[in-house]
Amino acid sequence: MDYAGRRERLRRLLRRQNLEGLLVTDRLNVTYLSGFTGDDSFLFIWTNGQLLLTDTRFTQQAEEECPELDIWVRPVGGTMVDGVRRAARSAKVGRLGIEAENISVGFFDRLSARLARVELAKTTGLVEQLRQIKEPEELDRIRQAVWQAERALKAVWAALRWEKTERELANELEMHLRQFGASGSSFPPIVASGTRAALPHARPSCRPIGSGRLLLVDWGANEGLYQSDLTRTFLLGRITAKLCRLYEVVYQAQQKAIQAIRPGVSAEQVDGAARQVIAQAGWGKRFGHGLGHGIGLAVHEGPRLGPARRNQPNCLLQPGMVVTVEPGVYLPGFGGVRIEDVVLVTRTGHEVLSSLPKTFEQMILE
Ligand code: GLY
Ligand code: MN
Ligand code: MN
Numbered sequence: 001m002d003y004a005g006r007r008e009r010l011r012r013l014l015r016r017q018n019l020e021g022l023l024v025t026d027r028l029n030v031t032y033l034s035g036f037t038g039d040d041s042f043l044f045i046w047t048n049g050q051l052l053l054t055d056t057r058f059t060q061q062a063e064e065e066c067p068e069l070d071i072w073v074r075p076v077g078g079t080m081v082d083g084v085r086r087a088a089r090s091a092k093v094g095r096l097g098i099e100a101e102n103i104s105v106g107f108f109d110r111l112s113a114r115l116a117r118v119e120l121a122k123t124t125g126l127v128e129q130l131r132q133i134k135e136p137e138e139l140d141r142i143r144q145a146v147w148q149a150e151r152a153l154k155a156v157w158a159a160l161r162w163e164k165t166e167r168e169l170a171n172e173l174e175m176h177l178r179q180f181g182a183s184g185s186s187f188p189p190i191v192a193s194g195t196r197a198a199l200p201h202a203r204p205s206c207r208p209i210g211s212g213r214l215l216l217v218d219w220g221a222n223e224g225l226y227q228s229d230l231t232r233t234f235l236l237g238r239i240t241a242k243l244c245r246l247y248e249v250v251y252q253a254q255q256k257a258i259q260a261i262r263p264g265v266s267a268e269q270v271d272g273a274a275r276q277v278i279a280q281a282g283w284g285k286r287f288g289h290g291l292g293h294g295i296g297l298a299v300h301e302g303p304r305l306g307p308a309r310r311n312q313p314n315c316l317l318q319p320g321m322v323v324t325v326e327p328g329v330y331l332p333g334f335g336g337v338r339i340e341d342v343v344l345v346t347r348t349g350h351e352v353l354s355s356l357p358k359t360f361e362q363m364i365l366e
Helices: 003-016 027-034 056-065 080-090 105-114 126-131 136-158 166-179 194-198 241-260 267-280
Strands: 021-024 042-046 049-055 070-074 095-099 119-123 190-193 214-219 230-236 292-294 301-305 322-325 328-331 335-338 341-345 350-352
Touching (some): 003 042, 003 126, 027 049, 027 126, 042 080, 049 056, 049 080, 070 080, 095 126, 136 166, 166 190, 190 194, 194 214, 194 328, 214 335, 230 241, 241 267, 267 301, 301 322
Parallel strands (some): 021 095, 049 070
Antiparallel strands (some): 214 230, 292 301, 292 322
16 A cells, blocks of 8 residues: 555645644544554644654554554554654644644643644545545455355355244354455344334344344454445345335435436435435435445445535545445334445446446345
């Protein structure tokens, strides 16, 4: 990964905001800019240098993972703010950006008190903006995370028995994810059967999966650094007309949204393509979340695919963005359907990175 190139792109963004430096405190932003994967560490970046601030748990790891970086190790009894203060002084930074979405009020107060002569400027989404466009090596890793998730589901699917509980299924999924090389789940799997499928983020319970007619599974792999996030909804037993219609509406909504994905289209337009199908079916109010989100180092990152929000410019899709497309309809007391895939925005349109079966007929469990 070209960490130096990423830091240069960040410096260009800093210059545009008249910032002489940025204190990167978000763990994944630190990883993105340095390759360092430890916790509780910061990257101090300024016009012509960078310093990784860490503690003794990570001294060797930092030297191995980012040999080209200068490293400050917090002494026993010292604080991270000491390191930031020293770095700001030696780099002669007068106006320092901080990641406003990430630091606590307490840390901000301590920083302000100790860096009295430095102007702290709140920034939002600077590194996150860069992270939205994936490099080829990142795409390889996301593809790997998708592959691991798909293999794990296929293994669970092949051994599915209706008397298994939601929790057993979730545990089996996690075991298979690891067997296929993932470091674990990208988030605790959601397994919701029957009427519980109406809970968009249900926690797996001890209910047997065969006790209803729907089985919603939302899961993903953490490949090590990069994440995947998929959903499939299975249909069990006697398929009623309402169930069939519900599935088909969500399926069509997802198809329409995926077809709309190409560079230059707004995230709102893609969301709208799915929302329109669901609204026309009379279930507009039952699709209560956004259509999807960017995915990469984090399961949820930019861009957000959803209706425009006040004071937030709607993002235009660009090649290299990777997003989930996950329309859902949730009917309390009945159940819910969500279908989620991972989609890459290409120069000419899009590529769906996930390939598990998802048509109505394919999701029927005998
Ligand atoms: N699994 C969380 C989501 O789909 O966003
Ligand atoms: Mn999901
Ligand atoms: Mn998702």
